[in-house]
Amino acid sequence: MAEPLPSTTPAPMEGRGGYNRASAVQEHGASPALPLFRAAAEAVPLAESPAAIVIADYGASEGRNSLEPIRTAIAALRARTGAGRAITVVHTDLPGNDFAALFAVLAGDPNSYLRGDPAIFPMVVGRSFYGQILPPASVTLGWSAWAVQWLSRVPAPIPDQLQVAYSKDSAVRAAYAAQADADWRAFLSARAAELRPGGRLVIVTMACDAEGDFGYRACLDAMYAGVGSCMTAGLITTAEAARMAIPTVGRSLDEFLAPFSGGAFDGLTVEGAEIFLAEDDIWRRFGSDGDAAAFGARWMAFSRASVFPTLAQVIEGPDAEARRASFVARLGDKMAAELAARPEPTKIPLARMTLVKTG
Amino acid sequence: MAEPLPSTTPAPMEGRGGYNRASAVQEHGASPALPLFRAAAEAVPLAESPAAIVIADYGASEGRNSLEPIRTAIAALRARTGAGRAITVVHTDLPGNDFAALFAVLAGDPNSYLRGDPAIFPMVVGRSFYGQILPPASVTLGWSAWAVQWLSRVPAPIPDQLQVAYSKDSAVRAAYAAQADADWRAFLSARAAELRPGGRLVIVTMACDAEGDFGYRACLDAMYAGVGSCMTAGLITTAEAARMAIPTVGRSLDEFLAPFSGGAFDGLTVEGAEIFLAEDDIWRRFGSDGDAAAFGARWMAFSRASVFPTLAQVIEGPDAEARRASFVARLGDKMAAELAARPEPTKIPLARMTLVKTG
Numbered sequence: 189m190a191e192p193l194p195s196t197t198p199a200p201m202e203g204r205g206g207y208n209r210a211s212a213v214q215e216h217g218a219s220p221a222l223p224l225f226r227a228a229a230e231a232v233p234l235a236e237s238p239a240a241i242v243i244a245d246y247g248a249s250e251g252r253n254s255l256e257p258i259r260t261a262i263a264a265l266r267a268r269t270g271a272g273r274a275i276t277v278v279h280t281d282l283p284g285n286d287f288a289a290l291f292a293v294l295a296g297d298p299n300s301y302l303r304g305d306p307a308i309f310p311m312v313v314g315r316s317f318y319g320q321i322l323p324p325a326s327v328t329l330g331w332s333a334w335a336v337q338w339l340s341r342v343p344a345p346i347p348d349q350l351q352v353a354y355s356k357d358s359a360v361r362a363a364y365a366a367q368a369d370a371d372w373r374a375f376l377s378a379r380a381a382e383l384r385p386g387g388r389l390v391i392v393t394m395a396c397d398a399e400g401d402f403g404y405r406a407c408l409d410a411m412y413a414g415v416g417s418c419m420t421a422g423l424i425t426t427a428e429a430a431r432m433a434i435p436t437v438g439r440s441l442d443e444f445l446a447p448f449s450g451g452a453f454d455g456l457t458v459e460g461a462e463i464f465l466a467e468d469d470i471w472r473r474f475g476s477d478g479d480a481a482a483f484g485a486r487w488m489a490f491s492r493a494s495v496f497p498t499l500a501q502v503i504e505g506p507d508a509e510a511r512r513a514s515f516v517a518r519l520g521d522k523m524a525a526e527l528a529a530r531p532e533p534t535k536i537p538l539a540r541m542t543l544v545k546t547g
Numbered sequence: 548m549a550e551p552l553p554s555t556t557p558a559p560m561e562g563r564g565g566y567n568r569a570s571a572v573q574e575h576g577a578s579p580a581l582p583l584f585r586a587a588a589e590a591v592p593l594a595e596s597p598a599a600i601v602i603a604d605y606g607a608s609e610g611r612n613s614l615e616p617i618r619t620a621i622a623a624l625r626a627r628t629g630a631g632r633a634i635t636v637v638h639t640d641l642p643g644n645d646f647a648a649l650f651a652v653l654a655g656d657p658n659s660y661l662r663g664d665p666a667i668f669p670m671v672v673g674r675s676f677y678g679q680i681l682p683p684a685s686v687t688l689g690w691s692a693w694a695v696q697w698l699s700r701v702p703a704p705i706p707d708q709l710q711v712a713y714s715k716d717s718a719v720r721a722a723y724a725a726q727a728d729a730d731w732r733a734f735l736s737a738r739a740a741e742l743r744p745g746g747r748l749v750i751v752t753m754a755c756d757a758e759g760d761f762g763y764r765a766c767l768d769a770m771y772a773g774v775g776s777c778m779t780a781g782l783i784t785t786a787e788a789a790r791m792a793i794p795t796v797g798r799s800l801d802e803f804l805a806p807f808s809g810g811a812f813d814g815l816t817v818e819g820a821e822i823f824l825a826e827d828d829i830w831r832r833f834g835s836d837g838d839a840a841a842f843g844a845r846w847m848a849f850s851r852a853s854v855f856p857t858l859a860q861v862i863e864g865p866d867a868e869a870r871r872a873s874f875v876a877r878l879g880d881k882m883a884a885e886l887a888a889r890p891e892p893t894k895i896p897l898a899r900m901t902l903v904k905t906g
Contacts, residue, residue, distance in 0.1 A: 239598070240682040274682035278670065283650035291642035291673030309682050311637065311670040314650030323599040323633035323668050 198338045198435050199497035201249040203286035208252040208293065210489035211334075213536070215253045217466035218333040221392035221540040222260050224460070225331055228388035228542055229264035232328055235384065240274035240309065241265060244327045244382065246317045247335020248279035251290035252297065257331050259301045262308065265329075276309045277301070280321060283314040316340065318374045322382040330382075330389035336375050337394035339435040343367040346433045350412050350499070353402030353438060368437040373447050376543075380454035383545035388459075394438045395463050395539035402438040403535035406527060407487045414522035415499070423515050424503060432499045444539055452546055461541035471533045484528030488520050496520070557697045557794050558856035560608040562645035567611040567652065569848035570693075572895070574612045576825035577692040580751035580899040581619050583819070584690055587747035587901055588623030591687055594743065599633035599668065600624060603686045603741065605676045606694020607638035610649035611656065616690050618660045621667065624688075635668045636660070639680060642673040675699060677733045681741040689741075689748035695734050696753035698794040702726040705792045709771050709858070712761030712797060727796040732806050735902075739813035742904035747818075753797045754822050754898035761797040762894035765886060766846045773881035774858070782874050783862060791858045803898055811905055820900035830892045843887030847879050855879070 201207035234241060243261055248254050258277055265275060279290060294300050294310050302308055315321045317332075318340045344363040349355045352364040379389050396402050419429040441463050447453040470490075474483040496519065500512040560566035593600060602620055607613045617636055624634060638649060653659050653669050661667055674680045676691075677699045703722040708714045711723040738748050755761050778788040800822050806812040829849075833842040855878065859871040 238683065240685065274685075276682055283654055284647045287646040287671065287673060288643045295642055295674070306679075309672075309680065310674075311672050312646065313668075313670050314646060315654070315669075320665075321668065323635055324597065326599065326633075 196342050197340065198282070199501045200282045200285040202493040202497055203289065205250060205286075205289050207493045208250040208289060210493035211249070211253055212469065213490045214334040215256075216469045217536060217538050218253065218257065218392045220464060220466070221333065221390055222257060224540060224542050225257050225329070225390045226260050226264050228390055229261040229329055230268075232388045233384075233386035234265075234268065234328065237269075237273055240276045241269070241328050242276045242278060242322075242326050243329045243331070244322060245277065245279045246330060246332035246379075247338075248281050248290060248312070250286055251279060251293040253333065254279060254331075255293070255297060255299045255301055257333065259299070261329055261331070262301055262305065266305075271305070272307050274307050274309060276311060278311045278313055278322060280313040280315070280317055282316060285314060287312050287314060317378060318371060320378045320381045324381055325384050327379075327382045328384055328387050330379060330387070332389070333392045335393065336372070336391060337436045337438065339364070339367050339437060340371050340374070341367070342433050342435045345431055347430075349408070350415065350432060350434050351402070351404075351408045351436070352433075353396070354405070354408060364437055368439055368443065369446065372439065372444070373453075376447055376456055377454050379543070380456045380545060383456075385545060385547040387545045389456075389543045390541070391543070392538055392540045394436060395444070395537045396438040396440045397463055397465065397535070397537040398441075400440065401535055401537060403537050405535070406530070406532050407491060407534060410523045410526040411491055411495070411519070413526060414519040417522045418515050418518050421518065423511065423518055428502050431502045434495050434498060438537060439539070441539065444541065455546050456543045457546055459542040459544050461539065463537060463539050466536035466538050468534050468536060471531075474531050480528040480531050481524070483531045484524040484526070487527050487534070488524040491523060492516065492520050555701050556699065557641070558860045559641045559644040561852040561856055562648065564609060564645075564648050566852045567609040567648060569852035570608070570612055571828065572849045573693040574615075575828045576895060576897050577612065577616065577751045579823060579825070580692065580749055581616060583899060583901050584616050584688070584749045585619050585623050587749055588620040588688055589627075591747045592743075592745035593624075593627065593687065596628075596632055599635045600628070600687050601635045601637060601681075601685050602688045602690070603681060604636065604638045605689060605691035605738075606697075607640050607649060607671070609645055610638060610652040612692065613638060613690075614652070614656060614658045614660055616692065618658070620688055620690070621660055621664065625664075630664070631666050633666050633668060635670060637670045637672055637681060639672040639674065639676055641675060644673060646671050646673060676737065677730060679737045679740045683740055684743050686741045687743055687746050689738060689746070691748070692751045694752065695731070695750060696795045696797065698723070698726050698796060699730050699733070700726070701792050701794045704790055706789075708767070709774065709791060709793050710761070710763075710767045710795070711792075712755070713764070713767060723796055727798055727802065728805065731798065731803070732812070735806055735815055736813050738902070739815045739904060742815075744904060744906040746904045748815075748902040749900070750902070751897055751899045753795060754803070754896045755797040755799045756822055756824065756894070756896040757800075759799065760894055760896060762896045764894070765889070765891050766850060766893060769882045769885040770850055770854070770878070772885060773878040776881045777874050777877050780877065782870065782877060787861050790861045793854050793857060797896060798898070800898065803900065814905050815902045816905055818901040818903050820898065822896060822898050825895035825897050827893050827895060830890075833890050839887040839890050840883070842890045843883035843885070846886050846893070847883040850882060851875065851879050
């Protein structure tokens with residue numbers, strides 16, 4: 189297969205535990221989907237023993253945020269199977285993801301789902317989930333949190349922002365919408381192939397609310413200003429700044445449901461889907477501690493762990509490593525300072541849904 | 548589970564592709580086991596379709612040396628199943644292994660076994676193979692090359708060498724022999740649990756020949772002298788040098804067969820096992836190019852990619868990262884120079900064997 193240019197596809201989350209240390213926003217945002225995952229684990233048909241029950245976790249990064257959902261599913265399954273029935277947990281992410289950090293979490297985290305249950309077998313797959321990456325009809329339960337908002341590629345540069353939701357360029361917006369539709373269908377087709385008959389897939393991901401609002405406005409404005417500041421300071425070239433884009437999308441409920449307009453899509457049906465606003469825990473903490481610097485630092489850390497690697501990989505050349513480090517440091521400082529100067533609540537629109545593979 | 552001290556367990560192979568670039572010795576050494584693996588793939592009973600056929604690769608490091616054996620097995624299986632039958636390939640190694648390098652090889656190497664066959668599904672497991680790490684009775688074919696010579700832990704410091712085979716301390720030799728026996732039985736028990744009835748496991752690993760010779764004499768003497776030189780130069784402390792040990796063993800044929808003295812061990816039987824001497828390709832190349840510096844550099848690179856990380860992790864403290872880098876650089880220089888000064892052939896005793904899980 190042809191290797192795409194690194195700067196046209198998203199980068200993995202920040203390595204060396206960076207994502208695990210700075211993904212509390214994602215953890216909070218996913219928690220309203222846990223009851224869906226528990227219900228799916230209670231309802232899903234199980235293969236005959238002794239075949240292992242397979243749980244897939246699509247877009248796991250370094251695994252810390254996967255512990256609670258996987259524990260939830262295992263608890264529901266154990267209530268049905270008793271101890272001893274083999275359960276395989278397959279965490280997937282991009283090839284360059286820090287899987288060593290993930291295995292360290294599984295071995296050492298006090299909340300690891302491996303504790304006290306020797307019949308759980310974790311594995312990982314480092315391949316894009318926009319293709320089929322697990323055997324046909326092998327997955328009983330799927331979980332995907334904060335992952336499918338990432339497009340498979342950057343469809344176009346964004347001339348007036350880092351995030352297409354705030355671009356006024358209608359051609360660019362159309363290019364992202366088309367990519368978002370194609371990627372969503374590719375994701376669904378691949379999962380439809382992997383799920384067993386009756387298998388369930390629970391998804392929580394970025395979305396647009398009923399007003400079409402993607403959210404994160406102050407955070408994204410501060411990031412865009414920070415990139416401009418790095419350019420002005422000569423840390424990055426104008427061409428590099430122009431190529432920096434965040435290939436994430438917030439789909440509307442209609443966009444999520446579009447492939448299902450005829451009922452099933454590749455054998456998948458929608459059991460339930462809704463848009464909701466996640467609790468803004470960073471704002472809540474600011475309300476209680478009044479610490480503006482901590483407020484700015486928290487949104488900066490969220491951005492650095494998830495988005496900065498994709499921006500920084502645009503920087504190339506012989507001194508790329510050093511320039512990327514300088515860029516990340518300055519962008520972070522500028523962003524944190526800007527956000528600390530004007531703390532405000534952040535809208536966090538998410539979608540949660542349960543899909544079922546028909547028998 | 549309790550986290551062992553890092554310096555008492557082996558480190559993963561050199562990361563960032565280092566092992567893939569400097570493991571030609573292992574590649575050559577494993578090739579005489581390929582016919583065994585092909586024969587195993589031709590003979591092994593297969594599960595009913597559509598369940599995926601599982602091939603496990605125990606101790607894969609960064610994957611380059613796994614491509615040829617896995618391709619060999621897949622070709623033999625495809626001759627039996629035709630195209631389309633799902634085959635899962637599970638590569639295992641220590642949690643800290645560079646799995647990103649492995650997935651990059653699978654995606655990009657021209658010899659990747661993924662090329663041209665969309666029904667192959669690679670996964671990895673980052674857990675020690677001295678425990679059960681795959682579901683019971685799930686593995687059809689197992690492969691393990693240059694891996695099970697690594698003990699699960701350093702049983703004792705070695706006062707007069709880095710490698711116990713050349714130590715004159717009988718108590719230390721006994722401690723390593725006891726650990727080697729316990730680890731071999733633990734490895735076999737875990738694989739016995741994972742293999743399907745009739746499943747085959749092909750192993751190629753370091754061994755002692757009939758004269759009790761472990762081999763690699765000049766390489767190990769140069770390495771031991773190099774560590775001494777790093778100590779004299781003040782790069783490492785005396786205490787650190789004393790704690791440096793390579794926890795690998797070359798078992799004799801009798802030691803490999805000991806668990807099977809009563810016939811089967813945990814349901815595993817020996818279909819064939821022998822000690823052989825691998826072709827010394829580095830000596831062959833020296834014979835053809837007469838380049839003593841290249842000769843020294845090749846054995847040094849072999850050692851750096853496989854053994855140096857385990858030695859270097861003994862170095863701790865606030866400046867550990869910088870001191871480890873200096874240690875690796877000087878040790879490499881000293882070793883390469885010493886070997887280049889006196890090129891000689893290297894004995895490479897290996898064992899190859901096929902084990903079968905009884906039905």
